[in-house]
Amino acid sequence: MKGILRLAYKLLVNDKSKFTALLLGITFAVFLIMFITSMFSGVLNHASATVINIGASVWVMDPAVKAVFNSVGMPDYVLDAVRSMQGVKYAVPLYSGGALVKLPDGTFQSVTVIGLDDTSLFGRPSLLEGKIEDIYTESGFIVVRDAEFPKLENPHIGSELQLNDHRGVIVGIAKVTTSGLFGAPTLYTTYERAIQYIPNPRYTISYVLVEPKSASDIPQIKKQVEALGYQARTKQEFMKRTADFFIYETGGGTNILIMTAISFIVGLSISGQTFYTFILENLERFGALKAIGAKSRDLVGMILFQATFTAFTGYGLGVGLCALLIALAKLRLPSYAAKMTFSDLLIGLGMVVMIATVSSYVAVRRVLKIEPFDIFRG
Amino acid sequence: MPNTAIQATGLVKWFGEGEARTMALREVSLEAQFGEMVYIVGPSGSGKTTLLSVLSGILRPNEGKVLVEGADIWRLSPDQLADFRLGKIGFVFQDYHLFPRLTTAENVAIPLILKRKNWEEAIHEAEKYLDIVGLKSRAGLAPVKLSGGEQQRVAIARAIAAQPDILILDEPTASLDGDTGHAILSFVHKNILNKDRCILVVTHDDRIYEFATRILNMEDGRLNGLQERPV
Ligand SMILES: Nc1ncnc2c1ncn2[C@@H]1O[C@H](COP(=O)(O)OP(=O)(O)OP(=O)(O)O)[C@@H](O)[C@H]1O
Numbered sequence: 199m200k201g202i203l204r205l206a207y208k209l210l211v212n213d214k215s216k217f218t219a220l221l222l223g224i225t226f227a228v229f230l231i232m233f234i235t236s237m238f239s240g241v242l243n244h245a246s247a248t249v250i251n252i253g254a255s256v257w258v259m260d261p262a263v264k265a266v267f268n269s270v271g272m273p274d275y276v277l278d279a280v281r282s283m284q285g286v287k288y289a290v291p292l293y294s295g296g297a298l299v300k301l302p303d304g305t306f307q308s309v310t311v312i313g314l315d316d317t318s319l320f321g322r323p324s325l326l327e328g329k330i331e332d333i334y335t336e337s338g339f340i341v342v343r344d345a346e347f348p349k350l351e352n353p354h355i356g357s358e359l360q361l362n363d364h365r366g367v368i369v370g371i372a373k374v375t376t377s378g379l380f381g382a383p384t385l386y387t388t389y390e391r392a393i394q395y396i397p398n399p400r401y402t403i404s405y406v407l408v409e410p411k412s413a414s415d416i417p418q419i420k421k422q423v424e425a426l427g428y429q430a431r432t433k434q435e436f437m438k439r440t441a442d443f444f445i446y447e448t449g450g451g452t453n454i455l456i457m458t459a460i461s462f463i464v465g466l467s468i469s470g471q472t473f474y475t476f477i478l479e480n481l482e483r484f485g486a487l488k489a490i491g492a493k494s495r496d497l498v499g500m501i502l503f504q505a506t507f508t509a510f511t512g513y514g515l516g517v518g519l520c521a522l523l524i525a526l527a528k529l530r531l532p533s534y535a536a537k538m539t540f541s542d543l544l545i546g547l548g549m550v551v552m553i554a555t556v557s558s559y560v561a562v563r564r565v566l567k568i569e570p571f572d573i574f575r576g
Numbered sequence: 577m578p579n580t581a582i583q584a585t586g587l588v589k590w591f592g593e594g595e596a597r598t599m600a601l602r603e604v605s606l607e608a609q610f611g612e613m614v615y616i617v618g619p620s621g622s623g624k625t626t627l628l629s630v631l632s633g634i635l636r637p638n639e640g641k642v643l644v645e646g647a648d649i650w651r652l653s654p655d656q657l658a659d660f661r662l663g664k665i666g667f668v669f670q671d672y673h674l675f676p677r678l679t680t681a682e683n684v685a686i687p688l689i690l691k692r693k694n695w696e697e698a699i700h701e702a703e704k705y706l707d708i709v710g711l712k713s714r715a716g717l718a719p720v721k722l723s724g725g726e727q728q729r730v731a732i733a734r735a736i737a738a739q740p741d742i743l744i745l746d747e748p749t750a751s752l753d754g755d756t757g758h759a760i761l762s763f764v765h766k767n768i769l770n771k772d773r774c775i776l777v778v779t780h781d782d783r784i785y786e787f788a789t790r791i792l793n794m795e796d797g798r799l800n801g802l803q804e805r806p807v
């Protein structure tokens with residue numbers, strides 16, 4: 199069989215123009231789907247940036263919360279109640295909300311403010327400059343250096359800013375991934391200062407972050423929180439909820455989903471069609487092989503090999519091209535939200551496997567129907 | 577080895593059904609011995625190619641029986657039939673059917689590769705057969721770089737590479753000029769035919785009749801008037 203496969207390989211790649219067309223088709227299809235899904239993964243990953251950065255394993259929230267950036271305030275007793283629940287090692291509050299910063303030139307810039315628990319500073323960011331304890335100093339704020347950073351006119355340690363008519367001082371510069379989806383810079387401060395600076399409705403706690411005694415305590419914590427009328431989600435569940443919100447409840451997400459489906463279909467039909475054309479143009483060859491004495495399974499083996507070889511070569515090229523483009527885009531735009539995840543790779547792989555399967559199925563059916571007599575007659 | 581290579585009796589083959597039915601073979605019987613070079617001649621449409629196909633396991637007859645070396649080939653399974661063609665029959669197709677993307681040597685190696693020989697061995701052996709037809713120096717070239725006569729010789733080398741007992745040539749000189757066609761058939765007669773091999777040739781070309789051991793006349797699906805020829 200090895201010799202027969204080598205024969206199949208030669209018949210395929212020696213026909214340079216057709217092989218190139220085939221590869222281009224598959225590479226393009228893979229690139230398209232990989233790029234869209236990577237973009238999607240990137241956006242979703244960014245959307246859940248706060249959940250990842252804060253790092254708490256369980257989040258307690260109002261059941262109405264659909265995504266991490268859409269928090270709904272909860273009254274203080276929720277924190278106390280959670281703290282006394284069974285299986286809870288400790289629980290801290292988190293504030294997350296928007297505010298307006300007045301820039302020296304008099305214009306306003308909206309920002310996201312994250313208020314960390316005063317005693318533990320749970321979820322603290324890693325700092326590029328400054329010390330985390332300085333967050334406790336009078337009016338201390340830490341600013342995140344991300345793509346939105348320049349919108350605050352590139353502040354440095356000691357810079358002052360006006361936040362809702364209160365004075366703030368930058369005491370540190372942090373490096374964390376931020377959502378980058380809303381175009382607002384991010385500031386960290388303490389929970390108490392956040393609720394003092396930012397006018398709030400009655401309820402002020404955005405999230406209660408919980409560390410369970412052990413992972414096996416999570417189910418009972420969930421039950422107890424539910425009995426209280428609230429909802430506890432694990433980090434993964436919360437990220438999934440945020441992603442689902444994006445995919446199914448925003449126009450952008452749904453569009454990307456539709457685009458993914460379309461590129462899947464387009465990719466499949468372009469490459470399937472090219473492969474089928476290749477087989478049609480080689481029918482005479484297959485017929486001659488059949489006349490000489492190739493068995494059906496030899497021909498099936500050849501076709502499967504050709505389809506698989508082309509599909510995987512195209513897959514490699516498509517993935518490579520996509521990675522290259524994302525890397526280039528990131529060079530120019532550091533916060534560029536695209537990320538090739540393992541599941542994106544799997545989706546691309548699934549597509550090429552499907553391309554290979556569908557086109558070889560069609561091709562095999564066609565080739566097995568050839569009458570060697572027709573070849574013989576010329 | 578029994579001396580009868582092919583023994584066919586009562587072959588009937590038609591194409592299409594009802595009104596559109598054409599009879600291609602009407603009760604054809606024939607016998608060919610090893611060591612013979614049998615010609616089948618006759619007008620266009622008389623059923624020559626159909627007969628060759630039925631005899632060589634390519635086209636199933638509607639009626640009749642084909643024994644090759646005593647075995648009834650039309651009772652074989654499709655895989656056995658493929659093995660039969662691969663092992664016992666060498667084909668020289670009318671328009672050669674060489675693979676343009678393969679080298680000459682690779683073309684000749686095809687039956688050997690289908691026989692599961694490993695690649696290097698098959699190519700090596702193919703070069704031996706190219707040598708026999710006088711084309712060893714062309715082993716690495718694409719078939720399109722060769723002249724018509726040379727391509728025909730490559731097709732012959734491919735047909736004999738698996739050392740078949742029976743060689744089938746359909747209009748081997750149709751696309752060659754007279755001298756080249758004559759030279760090639762002379763070559764086949766001298767170097768490929770031997771006492772353990774039977775060669776069937778379909779042709780229109782009376783300039784190559786001199787190489788036939790027997791000439792059979794075909795007309796309207798029937799073999800008639802056996803033309804015996806002194807060799
Ligand atoms: N697949 C087919 N479908 C229908 N009719 C066919 C088919 N193959 C052959 N025929 C018919 O069968 C008859 C014999 O054809 P065949 O090809 O055997 O003739 P031939 O003697 O080889 O002719 P030529 O010298 O032109 O090659 C012809 O009338 C032809 O039209």
Ligand SMILES: [Mg+2]
Binds near residue numbers: 575624625626746
């Ligand atoms: Mg014919």
